[in-house]
Amino acid sequence: MDQTDDEQLIYKLALHLLPGIGPVSARNLVSYCGGVKEIFHTKKSELQRIPFIGTERAKEILKYKNFNKIQEELDQIKKNKIETLFYLDKNYPQRLRNCDDAPILLFYKGNADLNSEKLYQ
Numbered sequence: 001m002d003q004t005d006d007e008q009l010i011y012k013l014a015l016h017l018l019p020g021i022g023p024v025s026a027r028n029l030v031s032y033c034g035g036v037k038e039i040f041h042t043k044k045s046e047l048q049r050i051p052f053i054g055t056e057r058a059k060e061i062l063k064y065k066n067f068n069k070i071q072e073e074l075d076q077i078k079k080n081k082i083e084t085l086f087y088l089d090k091n092y093p094q095r096l097r098n099c100d101d102a103p104i105l106l107f108y109k110g111n112a113d114l115n116s117e118k119l120y121q
Contacts, residue, residue, distance in 0.1 A: 006074060007037070008036065008037070009074060009077075009084060010067065010070050010071065010074055011036040011037045011039070011040065012036050012084070012086050012104075012105055013070045013073050013074065013105070014040065014064060014066070014067065014070050015029070015030075015036055015039060015104065015105075016103075016104060016105040017066070017069075017070070017073075018060065018061060018064060019060060020056075020057055020060055021057065021060075021061070022101070023087075023100070023101045023102060023103060023104050024052060024100055024101060025052045025053060025057070026104045027087070027100075027104065028050050028051050028052055028053070029047075029050060029053065029061075030088070032046075032050045033046075033047075033050075036086075039061060040061065040062075040064065044058045044059065044062055047061055047062070077107075080109070081109060082107050082108070082109050083107070083108050083109065083112070084105055084106065084107055085105070085106040085108070085114075086104065086105055087102065087103075087104045087105070091114070091115065092106070092114075093106075093114040093115060094115050
């Protein structure tokens with residue numbers, strides 16, 4: 001994992017852990033803001049116009065400062081060789097892509113072919 005990948009994963013973990021933000025709202029945020037990192041750098045007035053966000057959630061997003069905890073999570077992920085799959089990743093399970101409330105971030109360890117043809121038979 002390089003520095004850019006680390007930074008992206010930090011923002012993905014932050015989105016995953018944001019209080020009051022579930023999978024549907026998270027997808028809306030990514031879609032409207034143009035990316036995960038951008039969510040945390042978007043103006044409150046723009047965030048609160050996103051469906052399912054509103055004023056209170058926009059405030060919570062912008063005041064989120066728990067990136068030290070996120071760095072600890074990242075360190076544990078690396079130390080334990082845990083892999084992550086974000087819902088926009090090409091290897092994210094196809095069967096979950098059409099579920100509105102599917103998790104935005106999956107964690108696994110080892111080899112996992114979650115799109116294997118055998119799963120569909």
